Amino acid sequence: MTYPICHFTIALRECALNKERAFYKAVSRSIHSLNTPAELKAKLEGIIRLAARASHCAVSLLLIDAAGQKLSHNISFGLPQFYIHKGVLSAADSIGETVNIQTTAITDVQNDHRIQFPQMALKAGFSSILGSPVIYQEKVIGSIRFYCKDFYEFSQQDITFAENMARIISLAFCTLPTTTTPVDNTASMPASNLKTAQNITFAHQSETEFARLLDFYNIEWIYEPRSFPLDWEGELVTEMFTPDFYLPGLDMYIELTTLKQSLVTTKNHKLKMLRELYPDIKISLLYKNDYARLLSKYGCGPLAQTRAHGIDRVLYTAGDIAERVASLARQISDDYPDNRPILIGVQRGFICFMADLIRQIAIPLDIDFMTISYYSGSNASMVRITKDMDLEVAGRDVLLVEDIVDTGITLNYLLNHLRSKNPASLKVCTLLDRKVRRLIDINIDYVGFELPDEFVVGYGLDYHEEYRNLPFIGIPGIKQNP
Numbered sequence: 439m440t441y442p443i444c445h446f447t448i449a450l451r452e453c454a455l456n457k458e459r460a461f462y463k464a465v466s467r468s469i470h471s472l473n474t475p476a477e478l479k480a481k482l483e484g485i486i487r488l489a490a491r492a493s494h495c496a497v498s499l500l501l502i503d504a505a506g507q508k509l510s511h512n513i514s515f516g517l518p519q520f521y522i523h524k525g526v527l528s529a530a531d532s533i534g535e536t537v538n539i540q541t542t543a544i545t546d547v548q549n550d551h552r553i554q555f556p557q558m559a560l561k562a563g564f565s566s567i568l569g570s571p572v573i574y575q576e577k578v579i580g581s582i583r584f585y586c587k588d589f590y591e592f593s594q595q596d597i598t599f600a601e602n603m604a605r606i607i608s609l610a611f612c613t614l615p616t617t618t619t620p621v622d623n624t625a626s627m628p629a630s631n632l633k634t635a636q637n638i639t640f641a642h643q644s645e646t647e648f649a650r651l652l653d654f655y656n657i658e659w660i661y662e663p664r665s666f667p668l669d670w671e672g673e674l675v676t677e678m679f680t681p682d683f684y685l686p687g688l689d690m691y692i693e694l695t696t697l698k699q700s701l702v703t704t705k706n707h708k709l710k711m712l713r714e715l716y717p718d719i720k721i722s723l724l725y726k727n728d729y730a731r732l733l734s735k736y737g738c739g740p741l742a743q744t745r746a747h748g749i750d751r752v753l754y755t756a757g758d759i760a761e762r763v764a765s766l767a768r769q770i771s772d773d774y775p776d777n778r779p780i781l782i783g784v785q786r787g788f789i790c791f792m793a794d795l796i797r798q799i800a801i802p803l804d805i806d807f808m809t810i811s812y813y814s815g816s817n818a819s820m821v822r823i824t825k826d827m828d829l830e831v832a833g834r835d836v837l838l839v840e841d842i843v844d845t846g847i848t849l850n851y852l853l854n855h856l857r858s859k860n861p862a863s864l865k866v867c868t869l870l871d872r873k874v875r876r877l878i879d880i881n882i883d884y885v886g887f888e889l890p891d892e893f894v895v896g897y898g899l900d901y902h903e904e905y906r907n908l909p910f911i912g913i914p915g916i917k918q919n920p
């Protein structure tokens with residue numbers, strides 16, 4: 439009777455020994471890879487692949503967004519695409535212990551509340567998951583997860599291996615040059631490790647450029663984290679939509695379309711279906727022409743080389759503007775009867791508007807100004823506040839004054855900056871609001887005019903620095919340079 443048991447023990451020991459050898463090999467090779475000149479992404483891919491091969495599991499590195507709330511798959515080996523694109527996870531709810539620096543084993547994913555998408559795990563055939571936190575600069579930045587097809591009690595040996603691989607990933611991040619911290623002293627969120635590690639291969643050049651623009655304005659993004667099923671035949675998904683970007687800080691998706699305007703019907707149809715099927719999802723579609731116009735504002739893209747030849751049409755006369763400004767000033771005077779607000783203007787387009795507005799406001803106030811750098815194409819690093827406020831805004835009522843809000847990208851950055859200075863209240867007043875071009879949904883408290891989808895100049899607004907001194911607001915005749 440003892441013989442087979444003894445045999446079994448030897449076999450087990452042999453098995454553990456083999457496993458130990460495989461783990462040792464994966465650990466030592468991963469450490470070795472840290473000293474190579476490869477890019478971070480290549481190093482991480484290698485480490486994840488080694489972890490998967492040694493453990494006979496699918497393995498994924500998930501990273502947390504800068505706000506510490508959302509987790510997404512970053513580099514995976516052996517995971518099916520639908521599992522990777524199932525959407526971002528809540529960092530607190532998805533094996534939340536890992537955020538609190540604990541390696542966690544889940545033996546039966548179907549019956550464990552810490553698994554957010556159990557149906558997807560079932561579909562992928564995963565029964566057990568082991569997760570270990572990845573720590574960088576004393577913060578949990580994500581976790582490495584092992585997905586096992588069998589119902590499996592992870593041993594101490596497995597746990598130690600997961601923890602070692604997580605530590606090696608942390609070390610890989612340490613090999614990064616320290617470019618991930620913001621260049622100015624804004625308390626806007628530090629650029630996340632997510633984008634540093636991603637080094638995505640984009641499907642199209644316009645996506646690369648758009649990611650750069652988002653990076654410039656310190657807007658965190660995740661590339662294609664979720665595919666939305668749109669149509670089914672029985673259990674089988676027959677149509678899907680995978681938006682290009684997810685912005686975790688704003689909880690919204692952005693789809694860039696590079697197709698000619700005449701060919702976007704299918705995409706529009708998909709978007710309509712997505713909005714019907716997933717009414718809670720916020721998504722913006724940026725058409726090719728809109729995107730070109732957005733880039734031209736920064737002097738880049740195909741429309742950059744254009745010139746304005748006079749004014750085609752006056753949109754708001756000096757009289758219309760004066761009337762509207764007076765009405766905004768009355769509203770502001772009523773809303774801040776006794777708290778002496780600070781009006782902060784954003785250089786330079788605000789100049790006429792702010793000058794007229796403050797002269798109509800009937801309560802005591804302070805004024806201050808800010809200037810920020812603008813995106814200028816592929817060599818741009820990150821937005822900088824080139825002139826910050828002189829006044830202390832903590833505890834004060836702040837009213838940000840803009841000439842125009844278009845995509846909302848500039849305003850989003852400025853509001854993050856101002857919020858970090860703890861004002862008592864923070865509101866926005868803009869003369870012009872071009873809602874149709876909005877990408878980032880921001881509440882605006884005082885709006886002069888809601889603009890149609892037209893580029894305008896005058897009363898402070900320019901086209902390549904021309905026409906700021908016009909007393910009215912008009913639409914310039916823009917022509918492509920010969």
Ligand SMILES: O=P(O)(O)OC[C@H]1O[C@H](OP(=O)(O)OP(=O)(O)O)[C@H](O)[C@@H]1O
Nearest residue numbers: 785786787842843844845846847848849
């Ligand atoms: O909503 P957005 O798409 O970010 O655009 C709005 C920004 O554009 C304008 O500035 P501009 O870049 O024209 O500089 P200027 O004020 O110096 O004219 C305006 O003053 C806003 O700051």
